[in-house]
Structure formats: structure tokens, C-alpha cells
Amino acid sequence: MASTSPLKASTSSVAAAISTEGLHKHYGNLEVLKGIDFRADDGEVISILGASGSGKSTFLRCLNLLELPSAGRIRILDEDVKLRPGRVNLRIADQRQIDRLRTQVAMVFQNFCLWSHMTVLDNLMEAPVHVQRRNRAEVRDEAEAILRRVGLLDRAKYYPAQLSGGQQQRAAIARALVMKPRVLLFDEPTSALDPELVGEVLKVMRDLAAEGRTMLVVTHEMAFARDVSSRVLFLEQGRIAAQGAPRDLFGGGMNERFDQFVSRFNEG
Numbered sequence: 001m002a003s004t005s006p007l008k009a010s011t012s013s014v015a016a017a018i019s020t021e022g023l024h025k026h027y028g029n030l031e032v033l034k035g036i037d038f039r040a041d042d043g044e045v046i047s048i049l050g051a052s053g054s055g056k057s058t059f060l061r062c063l064n065l066l067e068l069p070s071a072g073r074i075r076i077l078d079e080d081v082k083l084r085p086g087r088v089n090l091r092i093a094d095q096r097q098i099d100r101l102r103t104q105v106a107m108v109f110q111n112f113c114l115w116s117h118m119t120v121l122d123n124l125m126e127a128p129v130h131v132q133r134r135n136r137a138e139v140r141d142e143a144e145a146i147l148r149r150v151g152l153l154d155r156a157k158y159y160p161a162q163l164s165g166g167q168q169q170r171a172a173i174a175r176a177l178v179m180k181p182r183v184l185l186f187d188e189p190t191s192a193l194d195p196e197l198v199g200e201v202l203k204v205m206r207d208l209a210a211e212g213r214t215m216l217v218v219t220h221e222m223a224f225a226r227d228v229s230s231r232v233l234f235l236e237q238g239r240i241a242a243q244g245a246p247r248d249l250f251g252g253g254m255n256e257r258f259d260q261f262v263s264r265f266n267e268g
């Protein structure tokens, strides 16, 4: 047993939502991800911490196939992503599979990335109607229900520029949810917000976590990482330097570099 990889050793009956094995990513000569073995079970909320440049965004972008790794395997909902060898990075072997899996793994960005020329409601409806080809009236009902959940139903007809940053980010989360994804990726969702607007976005994320969603959250919000996540991952120079239950990691003494990293936040 000792020789099996952590991925294969798992005897958990819980399905893996998303996993990687030996994930590497190069940009030219720069090796940004240096072999990441990772597994998120259904319903896990995983906070990903690490200094700027440690590869957090690149990791998330590989997981939702915005970037292709240079080596390694990615499994999404128990399906191997079909990739084939390329010159530097792997290449897509089955575009239809990628398109299908991409809708299962939604991403929320630091800068919201809403379409500025569309109302909030149209932002939500665009992909379900035009990519997923779902029924327009049904999608509208669902979009409105989701907007109500995130407290934005009264802003459905507004354009992004007419909203606060916190409202824009809640709209972006709503837009991710309307695709009915199985995994939600967040890349520093509150980093672009004025401090007084951070709480309203974190509240939405806490609600999603409480509902049992599978979430991977790159964040500098230590309280969120400590109190909401089931597991914390600490990336350093493209490797997982430490991981564990927040209680254990934040308790200190597990990983010196992690302790240093956290103490810098507590000072600031």
C-alpha cells in the first residue's frame, strides 16, 4: 500500500469531483507547475493559499482547461480529460469532451469579467441559451431565482458599470451558477474589492459552501480559509508545499513556510 499514489490509495466512497496527477505547466522555459497531485472530493471546499507567482491562477486555469498542462493527467467528474502530446503543452484530443467538461467547471475571476454591453440578466442568460442551447424562458426563470439568492434581482436590468464591485462579483457568481456547474473555481474573488464590499461576496460564498458545493478558492482571506474550507492547500513555487485541515495548518508547526506566510498577513 505504501507505494501507491495518494490518488489511487483513496478508498473513499465519495466521488472525486476533480483531480490531477503529475500536473506540470511550462510557459516557454519557465516551469510554473512542477508536478501537482491533487484530488477534490464532491462537496469539499478547498482554499488555495500561496505567495504571488506561486502558480495558483495557473493551476485553476488548467483545472478548467483554459490552459493546457505540459504533462500530467486531469480527471473531471471521473472522466479523464483526453489530451495528446504536443511540442510544449499537451493538446486537446477531443474538443467536444472539453466543451462538455468546461461547462461543469465554472470559474469566477478577480475582475468579475462580466460582459459590459449586456445587462446583468443577459450576462446570466448568454451561455445557457447560446452555448448550452437551453430553453430561454426556463433559463430566465432560473437566472432570476439565482439573482434573488445573491440579492441582485432588483439589479437584473442594470449594466455592470452601474453596479458596485461587490454587486458585480455577486453577478459573476450568479452567472457561474446558472450553468449548473459541479465544481466552482474562484480566483481571488475579493481581491479587487474595496474592503467594505468584501463581506457581501464572502457571504454568498459561505452560503454556497454550506449547501455542499465543491469549491476551490484561491484567496488571501485567511478567515475564510480557516473557517469555511474543509482543506487548505499551500502552493510554493509550483508545488503543494503543505496541505491539511485548516485547524491543523493554522494551528502552526506543520510547515514553517506556511506559518511565515500566515504571520505576514496577521501583521498586515
Ligand code: ADP
Pocket: 027, 030, 032, 050, 051, 052, 053, 054, 055, 056, 057, 058, 059
Ligand atoms: P499566482 O496566481 O500564484 O500569483 P500565476 O499562476 O499567475 O501565480 O503565475 C505563476 C508564474 O507563471 C509567474 O511567474 C507568472 O509570471 C508566470 N505566468 C503566468 N501566466 C503566464 C503566461 N501566460 N505567460 C508566461 N508566464 C506566465
Ligand code: MG
Pocket: 056, 057, 058, 187
Ligand atoms: Mg493569481
